Amino acid sequence: MVHHDGFQTVKATIDWEHPMFKLYEKAKRNGKWNPADIDFSQDQKDFASLTSEEKISALPLVAGFSAGEEAVTLDILPMAHALARQGRLEDVLFLTTFMHDEAKHVEMFSRWQQAVGIGQMDLSVFHNDHYKRIFYEALPEAMNRLYADDSPEAVIRAATVYNMIVEGTLAESGYYTFRQIYKKAGLFPGLLQGIDYLNMDEGRHIQFGIYTIQRIVNEDERYYELFIRYMDELWPHVIGYVDYLTELGKRQQQLARTYALEIDYDLLRHYVIKQFNLRKKQISRTKRVDVVEGLEKTAAES
Numbered sequence: 536m537v538h539h540d541g542f543q544t545v546k547a548t549i550d551w552e553h554p555m556f557k558l559y560e561k562a563k564r565n566g567k568w569n570p571a572d573i574d575f576s577q578d579q580k581d582f583a584s585l586t587s588e589e590k591i592s593a594l595p596l597v598a599g600f601s602a603g604e605e606a607v608t609l610d611i612l613p614m615a616h617a618l619a620r621q622g623r624l625e626d627v628l629f630l631t632t633f634m635h636d637e638a639k640h641v642e643m644f645s646r647w648q649q650a651v652g653i654g655q656m657d658l659s660v661f662h663n664d665h666y667k668r669i670f671y672e673a674l675p676e677a678m679n680r681l682y683a684d685d686s687p688e689a690v691i692r693a694a695t696v697y698n699m700i701v702e703g704t705l706a707e708s709g710y711y712t713f714r715q716i717y718k719k720a721g722l723f724p725g726l727l728q729g730i731d732y733l734n735m736d737e738g739r740h741i742q743f744g745i746y747t748i749q750r751i752v753n754e755d756e757r758y759y760e761l762f763i764r765y766m767d768e769l770w771p772h773v774i775g776y777v778d779y780l781t782e783l784g785k786r787q788q789q790l791a792r793t794y795a796l797e798i799d800y801d802l803l804r805h806y807v808i809k810q811f812n813l814r815k816k817q818i819s820r821t822k823r824v825d826v827v828e829g830l831e832k833t834a835a836e837s
């Protein structure tokens with residue numbers, strides 16, 4: 536895009552009823568939290584009170600979250616770029632909040648790591664090949680392609696990896712697991728509060744993904760098959776990573792002398808499968824997402 540042909544807000548106005556404008560409004564209203572205001576002092580005491588085995592058991596999930604939030608922050612820009620080239624003003628308005636949300640998510644996890652004393656610990660050892668395939672390769676590949684190619688295929692692929700797999704399947708399952716373990720144990724109130732905020736933000740991000748994929752499918756039904764194919768292509772890596780976390784956790788539990796945390800790893804596996812199938816179901820050959828009610832109804836289905 537070297538030149539602009541004209542400007543929407545000069546010829547007319549923003550489309551106030553546009554689903555992405557409504558989502559932008561929601562983001563401004565609900566996304567006001569500040570990671571710097573979260574009190575991690577109890578988290579610090581809690582972490583210090585854990586046995587070394589229990590401490591280690593928290594690290595793989597943290598390693599997954601931190602890198603995941605950093606990756607999605609670094610990789611969202613090409614989506615804004617592609618939609619700007621297409622003149623999708625309301626989508627771009629929403630994406631300005633999206634990137635800010637992700638920046639806060641990165642900050643929140645990094646502050647927590649710092650607060651509990653693991654800020655300088657390299658956790659990349661917990662990224663197995665499946666994790667790397669998704670976060671180190673598939674995500675940036677699909678997103679960066681958008682700089683040169685904003686075809687329906689390229690946009691669907693990017694939104695599938697980013698919104699439906701990374702956010703809608705992996706991140707959502709990660710938050711769920713984290714809550715299951717640490718809420719039950721009465722630990723890490725600061726981080727749990729942060730994750731509640733994150734979850735709200737992610738809800739909007741997934742709505743963006745559903746909207747973006749569905750509007751393309753509505754224009755041409757053949758793209759539905761493409762979406763399903765991309766989801767299935769990534770699935771072995773999703774479950775491969777989850778199985779690795781499960782194995783790691785079970786081994787740690789067996790080796791530990793003292794271990795008070797209650798972790799049901801099978802529950803995590805079932806949750807991931809459920810999330811993956813839900814994301815698939817949220818796109819259909821005919822769903823209406825051109826009005827915000829339709830989009831919200833679709834996103835709320837579970």
Ligand SMILES: [Fe+2]
Pocket residue numbers: 604607636637640733737
């Ligand atoms: Fe995030």
Ligand SMILES: [Fe+2]
Pocket residue numbers: 607637702736737740
């Ligand atoms: Fe997100």
